[in-house]
Amino acid sequence: MAAITSDFSSTPVLPKWTVPILLLAFAYGIVPLIGSSYLFEAILLPFLALGLAGVGLNILTGYAGQVSLGSAAFMAAGAFAAYNFNLRIEGLPLIGSIVLAGIVAAAIGILFGLPSLRLKGFYLAVSTLAAQFFVQWALTKFSWFSNNSASGVIDAPRLSISGFALDGAVGRYLFALTIVTVLTFLAHRLVTSQTGRNFIAIRDNETAARIIGIPVLKTKLLAFAISSFIIGVAGVIWAFAYLRTVEPDGFDLDRSFQILFIIIIGGLASIRGAFFGAALIVVFPLALSRLGGFLLGDVFDSGVLDMSQRIVLGALIILFLILEPDGLVALWDRTRRRLLFAWQST
Amino acid sequence: MTFLSTIKAAALSAAMIVSVALPAAHADEQYFPLQSYRVGPYAAGGTGFFGGFIDYLNLINIRDGGVNGVKLTWDECETQYEVERGVECYERQKSHAGAAAWNPLSVGIAYAMIDRITADKVPLITVNHGRTDSTDGRVFPYVFPLLLNPYSETSGIVNYIASKEGGIDKLKGKKIVVLYHGSPYGKETIPIYELLAQKYGFTVQQIEVPHPGNEQQSQWLTIRRAKPDFVVLRGWGVMNPVALKTAVKVGYPVDHIVGNVWSNSEEDVIPAGDAAKGYTAITTQASGNSYPVVQEIVKTVYGAGKGNLEDKSRIGSVYHNLGIVNGILNVEAIRVAQEKFGHRTLTGDEVRWGFEHLKLDPAKVEALGAKDLFHSINVSWDNHEGEGYVTFQQWDGKKWNVVSDWIAPDWALLRPIIEKSAEAYAAEKGIKLRTADDANAVTTN
Numbered sequence: 001m002a003a004i005t006s007d008f009s010s011t012p013v014l015p016k017w018t019v020p021i022l023l024l025a026f027a028y029g030i031v032p033l034i035g036s037s038y039l040f041e042a043i044l045l046p047f048l049a050l051g052l053a054g055v056g057l058n059i060l061t062g063y064a065g066q067v068s069l070g071s072a073a074f075m076a077a078g079a080f081a082a083y084n085f086n087l088r089i090e091g092l093p094l095i096g097s098i099v100l101a102g103i104v105a106a107a108i109g110i111l112f113g114l115p116s117l118r119l120k121g122f123y124l125a126v127s128t129l130a131a132q133f134f135v136q137w138a139l140t141k142f143s144w145f146s147n148n149s150a151s152g153v154i155d156a157p158r159l160s161i162s163g164f165a166l167d168g169a170v171g172r173y174l175f176a177l178t179i180v181t182v183l184t185f186l187a188h189r190l191v192t193s194q195t196g197r198n199f200i201a202i203r204d205n206e207t208a209a210r211i212i213g214i215p216v217l218k219t220k221l222l223a224f225a226i227s228s229f230i231i232g233v234a235g236v237i238w239a240f241a242y243l244r245t246v247e248p249d250g251f252d253l254d255r256s257f258q259i260l261f262i263i264i265i266g267g268l269a270s271i272r273g274a275f276f277g278a279a280l281i282v283v284f285p286l287a288l289s290r291l292g293g294f295l296l297g298d299v300f301d302s303g304v305l306d307m308s309q310r311i312v313l314g315a316l317i318i319l320f321l322i323l324e325p326d327g328l329v330a331l332w333d334r335t336r337r338r339l340l341f342a343w344q345s346t
Numbered sequence: 347m348t349f350l351s352t353i354k355a356a357a358l359s360a361a362m363i364v365s366v367a368l369p370a371a372h373a374d375e376q377y378f379p380l381q382s383y384r385v386g387p388y389a390a391g392g393t394g395f396f397g398g399f400i401d402y403l404n405l406i407n408i409r410d411g412g413v414n415g416v417k418l419t420w421d422e423c424e425t426q427y428e429v430e431r432g433v434e435c436y437e438r439q440k441s442h443a444g445a446a447a448w449n450p451l452s453v454g455i456a457y458a459m460i461d462r463i464t465a466d467k468v469p470l471i472t473v474n475h476g477r478t479d480s481t482d483g484r485v486f487p488y489v490f491p492l493l494l495n496p497y498s499e500t501s502g503i504v505n506y507i508a509s510k511e512g513g514i515d516k517l518k519g520k521k522i523v524v525l526y527h528g529s530p531y532g533k534e535t536i537p538i539y540e541l542l543a544q545k546y547g548f549t550v551q552q553i554e555v556p557h558p559g560n561e562q563q564s565q566w567l568t569i570r571r572a573k574p575d576f577v578v579l580r581g582w583g584v585m586n587p588v589a590l591k592t593a594v595k596v597g598y599p600v601d602h603i604v605g606n607v608w609s610n611s612e613e614d615v616i617p618a619g620d621a622a623k624g625y626t627a628i629t630t631q632a633s634g635n636s637y638p639v640v641q642e643i644v645k646t647v648y649g650a651g652k653g654n655l656e657d658k659s660r661i662g663s664v665y666h667n668l669g670i671v672n673g674i675l676n677v678e679a680i681r682v683a684q685e686k687f688g689h690r691t692l693t694g695d696e697v698r699w700g701f702e703h704l705k706l707d708p709a710k711v712e713a714l715g716a717k718d719l720f721h722s723i724n725v726s727w728d729n730h731e732g733e734g735y736v737t738f739q740q741w742d743g744k745k746w747n748v749v750s751d752w753i754a755p756d757w758a759l760l761r762p763i764i765e766k767s768a769e770a771y772a773a774e775k776g777i778k779l780r781t782a783d784d785a786n787a788v789t790t791n
Contacts, residue, residue: 042437046430140528140554150478150537150767151530153457155775243433245458247530249557250429286434289424301654302422303384303393 027177032170040169045242047275047282048176049234054262054274055187056230061260062269063191064223065203066116067124070131071231072255073112077135078105078232079239079246080145086157087147094161098179098236105232106225108135113224117217132253139248146248153247156240172241179237183230188271190226199223200269231259265317267327276328285313376413376680376691378403378420379439381450386426387558388583390613391665395451396422397654398669399676402639404647404654406677413680414689419444429454436462444691447471447676447701453531456489463488467789468694469679469701473672474499474607474630475531478538482768483702483728484779488694490701492675493630493723493734496534497764498755499607502736503628504542505753507576507604518547523569525589526580528556531608535580541763559585566592579605579627586614587622594621601626604738611664615741623743630734631671631720633746635662638715639670664746671720678714679704687790695789702727702785721752727785733757 035044053071060066082101085092092100112131116124139145139152146154159166159175166175190196198219201209210216239246258281266277292305300308324331380399383392403418412418421442423435432455436448447469450456456472460480463470469488472480476491494502507522508514524539526532536552543550551572553565559581566589569577577598579589586609593600605614605627612633615622635644640662647653648661660666683692683700692700704725706714711722721735735752772779 036441038437038441042434151453151457151534153454153530155457155461158776243429243458244461245429247429247454247457249454249529290438293421293423301384302382302424303389306385306424306426 024181028174032174035170035173037169040173041242043283043286044173045176046238047278048173048180049238049242050259050262050282051275051278052180052183052237053231053234053259054266054278055184055271056227056234057259058263058269058271058274059187059191059199059230060223060227062263062267062273063196063203064199064220064227066113066220066223067121068128068227069125069253069256069260070112070128070135071259072251072253073131073133073135074105074109074228074231075235075238075255076139076246076248076251077108077228078102078235079251080139080154080248081105081232082236082240083154083157083246084145084147094157094159098233101236102229102232105235106229109224109228109231110221113221113228116220116224129253132256136248136251151247153245154239156244156246159240176237176241179233183233184271187226187230191271195219195222203269261317265320265327267329270327270329272332273327273329276332280328284316285309288312374412374416374691375419375444376416376446377442377444378418378676379435379442379445379448380420380422381425381432381435381439381448381452381455382422383425383427383452384422385424386428388427391583391608391611392427392451393655394611394613394660394663394665395669395672397660398666398671399449399673400654400669401643401647401666402670402673402677404652405639405643406673408650408652409642409646413677414684416680416684416689416691418677425450425452425455427452427454429458433458433462440466440468445694446680446692446697447694449473449672449676451475453477453534454529457530460486460489463694466694467698469698471672471676471701473675474668478534479764479767479771481729481731481764483726483730483785484781485768485772485777486730487780487785488698490725490730492701492725492730492732493671493720494607494736494755495731495764496531497538497760498731498734498757499628499736500535500538500542501755501760502753503578503604503606504546505756506628506738506750508546509750511575514546520548520576521572521574522548522550522576522578523572523574524550524552524578524580525562525565525569526552526554527559527582527585527608528554529582531582532580538760538763539578545759555581555585555589558583560588562588562592563595566596566598569593569598570596575602577603579603579609581605581609581614585609587617590615590618590621590625600624604628607736610739610746612660612746613663613665620743622741624740626738626740626749627746628736629664629739629746630736631664631667632718632737632739632748633662633664633667637662637667637717637719639674639719640667642715643670667719671716674706674714674716675704675723678706687788693789693791699785699788701725702730704732727780727782 057071060068078101081104082097085097085100112128115127119127146152166172198214201214202216202219262277262281263274265280267273288309292309380396382396407418423439425431425435432450436459445468448463449471453475456476459470469490471490471492473492474494478495478497480486480489480491481495508517539550555562555565581589601624603625607628610627610629644661655661679700680697682703683696687696702725706723708722711717723732723734725732735754737748737752738750739746740749
C-alpha cells in the first residue's frame with residue numbers, strides 16, 4: 001500500500017498522525033477556554049463550514065478531476081433538507097436529519113453528475129452551473145421548502161444532542177468541529193483507499209483507467225455522491241451552526257466560486273489544502289478589513305476602505321498564485337522541510 | 347518571497363487580534379454600531395440612509411452637546427448588504443460598550459440578528475422594513491420595525507389605488523401585478539397581497555425579479571400580456587430604474603405604476619430619465635430640504651464641514667431624509683429612556699424601554715423641526731411599529747411632489763394576522779409570550 005501523498009523527507013521525526021492529533025487536542029481542549037465569541041462566530045464557524053465544503057469539492061475536483069461550479073447548490077440542498085427533516089419528522093435526532101440531508105445532497109449530486117459521463121473540463125463546469133441555478137430556483141419557487149415562511153428565510157432549529165443543548169457559541173463550535181473532524185477523517189481514509197486511487201486514475205488518464213479495469217461510470221458518480229454528501233453537511237453547518245438563518249440567496253454562484261478558490265489556493269488533491277484555503281479566504285479579508293479600519297478608519301469612510309481592501313486582496317491572490325501555483329499546502333510542506341533540515345544540520 | 351508573505355499574513359492576523367480589544371466607552375457616551383453599506387449594488391440606499399443618520403447624530407452632538415450631555419458615538423462596518431458580513435460586523439461591534447441600538451437596514455441581516463440581539467438585550471431597528479410579525483412586542487421584545495412594517499405599507503398602497511379608482515368597492519374585478527425583488531425583503535408581502543386581493547375582490551399576480559434585477563424584459567412582457575390596472579413596484583436598488591425603463595419599452599403607462607417604500611428615492615428615478623416622469627411612490631417621510639431640521643443640518647453640520655454626504659445635492663433626498671427621521675427616532679428613544687433611568691450611558695435594555703415608550707405626536711414632531719417631514723409615531727410595548735402614516739409622492743422629472751394626504755394603513759385589519767404569525771413563531775421557538783409587566787422589568791447594568 002503505497003501512500004498517495006508521498007513525503008520525501010527522509011527523516012520521519014514523528015508519526016504522521018501527531019500533528020492532527022495535537023491540533024484536535026488544541027481545538028477541543030484549549031480553544032473553547034480562551035476563545036472570544038467573535039473568534040467562534042465570525043472566524044471559526046465559517047472556517048469550519050467552508051473548510052469542510054472545500055474537502056468535499058477537493059474529492060471531486062482535486063482527486064477525481066471533475067470541475068464543479070455547483071457547490072453552493074449542494075450546500076443549499078443540505079441545509080434545506082436538514083431543516084425539513086428536522087421540522088417534519090417528529091422525534092428524529094439531529095444527527096439523523098444531518099445524515100439524511102447529506103444523502104439528499106448526494107442524490108442531487110449524482111443527478112447533476114450524470115453529464116460528467118460525456119462532458120469534461122470547462123463543459124462539465126458549465127453543466128454543473130445548472131445545479132447551481134436549478135436548486136436555487138426550486139428553493140425560491142416552492143415555498144414548501146421554507147415551510148411557507150413569508151420571506152423565504154428559515155430559522156435554524158435549536159441544536160441539541162440527546163438533550164444536551166449546544167446553542168451557545170462554544171456549543172455550536174464544538175458541534176461543527178466534531179462533524180468536520182469525523183467527515184475529514186473519513187475523507188482522508190477514502191482518498192488513501194482503492195476508491196481514492198481510482199479517482200486519481202480517472203483524473204490522470206480516463207482511457208488508461210478504463211483499460212486497467214476501473215469502472216469509470218460508477219467511480220465518477222461515486223465521486224459526485226461522496227463530494228455532494230460532504231458539501232451538503234457543510235451546508236448544514238453553515239446554516240445551523242454559523243448563520244442560524246438561511247435564505248436561498250445565501251447560496252449563490254459567488255459561494256460556489258469561493259469554495260473553488262479555496263481548493264485552488266489551498267492546494268488541489270489535498271485534504272489539508274481545503275482548510276488552508278478556507279483559513280485564507282475567511283481570515284485574510286477580515287484581517288485586512290480590521291487593519292484598514294484600525295489604521296485609516298478615521299480618514300476614509302467604510303466604502304473607500306472596503307474598495308481598497310478588495311484591490312489589495314485581489315493583488316495578493318494573483319501574486320500568490322504566480323509564486324506558489326501548487327497552493328498553500330506546497331508552501332507549508334516546503335517550509336516544514338526547510339525547518340527540519342535546518343534543525344538537523346545544527 | 348513566499349515565506350515572507352506567510353509572515354506578513356501572520357502579522358496581519360496578530361494585528362487583527364490586537365484590535366479586537368477595543369477601548370471601553372467613556373462613562374457618558376452612547377454608541378451606535380452602524381452596519382452600513384457604501385459599496386455594492388445597494389450603495390445608493392446605504393450612503394443616503396447612513397449619511398442622514400450620521401448627520402443627525404452629528405447635529406445633536408454639535409448643537410446640543412449630545413443627549414442631555416451624553417455624547418453620541420458610532421463607527422461603521424461595511425456589510426455590502428450581505429448576511430455573512432452583517433453577522434461578522436455584529437460580532438465585531440458588539441464588544442463596544444454602551445451600544446444603543448442596531449440599524450442594519452437589511453432584512454436578511456436583521457433576520458440573522460434576531461436571536462443574537464435578543465440574547466444580548468439590545469434593540470434592533472428596522473425602520474420602514476423588516477420582519478412584519480416583529481411588530482408584535484409580545485414575541486419580539488427587541489425588534490422594532492418602526493413607522494411602517496411591510497403589511498402596513500401594502501395596506502397603504504392598496505388603499506391609495508382604491509382612492510384612485512374611486513373607492514374601496516371599486517377594486518372588485520381589477521387586476522394588480524406586484525413586481526417584487528427576489529430577496530427576503532421582496533417576498534415578505536406575498537401573503538398579504540393574496541389576502542387583500544381575496545378581501546377586496548381584485549386579482550393579484552406576483553412576479554419575481556431575481557437579485558439584483560438589471561434584466562427584466564421577460565417580466566415586463568408577462569405584464570404586458572396580463573394588462574393589469576396597476577403595477578406595484580416592490581424593488582430595491584438598480585431594479586427600480588430598470589423596471590421603469592423597461593415599462594416604457596413594453597408600453598406600460600408609468601402613471602399606473604406605484605412604487606413601494608424602497609422604490610421611492612431620487613436614486614431610483616433619476617437614472618430612468620424621462621421614463622420615470624409621472625411615477626408615484628409611497629413614503630413615510632417627504633423629500634426636500636425645506637424642513638427646519640434639514641436646514642439646521644445644512645447650517646450646523648455641513649457648515650462645520652462635518653457633513654457625511656459627499657454629493658451635497660443629495661441633502662434632503664428621500665434616503666437622506668429617512669436617515670434623518672431614523673436618527674430622530676433613535677435619539678428620542680434615548681431621551682425617553684434617560685428621563686426614566688437618568689442622564690447617563692444607558693444599557694440596551696433601557697433603550698428598549700425607551701423605544702417602547704416613544705410617542706411623538708404631530709406637535710412634538712413640529713417641535714423637533716420635522717413637521718410634514720414625517721407624521722407621528724406611537725410605539726408601545728406590544729406594538730413595535732408605532733402606527734406610522736404614509737403619503738404618496740409623484741416624480742415630475744425634477745423632484746418629488748406630494749400628491750396625497752397622510753394616509754393611515756388599516757391596522758385593525760392587519761393586527762390579527764400579525765399576531766397569528768408571531769404566535770406561530772413563538773410556538774416554533776418555544777418563546778413565552780411577554781406581558782406588560784415583563785416589558786417593565788428592565789436590565790439596568
